[in-house]
Amino acid sequence: MEKPVIILGATGIAHPALEIFNSNDVVVYGFLDEDENLHGTEINTVSVLGNPEDDGFLKLVGKKAEAFVAVDDVKYRKFLVKLLNERRKVQPINAIHQTAYISTDAVIGHGNFINAKVTVGTGVEIGQHCILNTGAIIDHKAKLGDFVQVGAGSIINSEVTIGEGAFIGSGVTIVSGVTIGKNARVGAGSVVISSVGDNETVFGNPAAKIKS
The missing domain is CATH 2.160.10.10 (Hexapeptide repeat proteins)
Known part of the structure; x- marks a missing residue:
């Protein structure tokens, strides 16, 4: 995979997802999470950049980056998948x-x-x-x-x-x-x-x- 990955979510399975991409030599560009308290923090040197609904970051998905939804809660996971489908016309990749x-x-x-x-x-x-x-x-x-x-x-x-x-x-x-x-x-x-x-x-x- 040539494109870096943006991980939506910064808790739960997000850290293991980062480890999975690292294990496959895939670059993770950053995390997006709705919790503003996490913005600016890092997970294993990778930054939590901002909110998943921020078009400034979402616009990177598709042409410049892939996306992976790392959210345990099914309802919110479905919401983020729909967001990627509708706004960016992409499907999240597998980890x-x-x-x-x-x-x-x-x-x-x-x-x-x-x-x-x-x-x-x-x-x-x-x-x-x-x-x-x-x-x-x-x-x-x-x-x-x-x-x-x-x-x-x-x-x-x-x-x-x-x-x-x-x-x-x-x-x-x-x-x-x-x-x-x-x-x-x-x-x-x-x-x-x-x-x-x-x-x-x-x-x-x-x-x-x-x-x-």
Whole structure:
């Protein structure tokens, strides 16, 4: 990649994203964050320049720089992706750590964060703007929708389907063939042996629905 990258967001996965780009010898131009208290500070010698909605910085995206959205909150992540799509007519790039294993026939969309030691198996389909934290395993023929988050060390077994916006905590195991609905949440350490509906929250071993 010849163009430098501007990272939108300066907390959460922003620092690991910087490390990923560094590991791939990609220059990070700077960070943009809505928190004015962070403006002028540095993350590993890279400056937080200003606000993501500032056209003075956004105009660099496209011709002079690529963009990556490093925001954990799904709602705000969607907002920033839409901002880049509409104002700059670009899609965020992927941030893939060089120690991640991606099968040659996996299909991966735009704007994904794939951290160190993640394994993406054969025939896997990953949507756009997902976050796969350290050591997550996505086994063969699993399908992840857009804006899915998978916690560190979680195991998504073969032919699992995870709907858009779902959150899978750290250390979760989802057995083969299970479906996780849109915007569902699976608590850390859970073992999921049956399908989870849209907007449901489950926790435990075996995972059971938590009543709201």
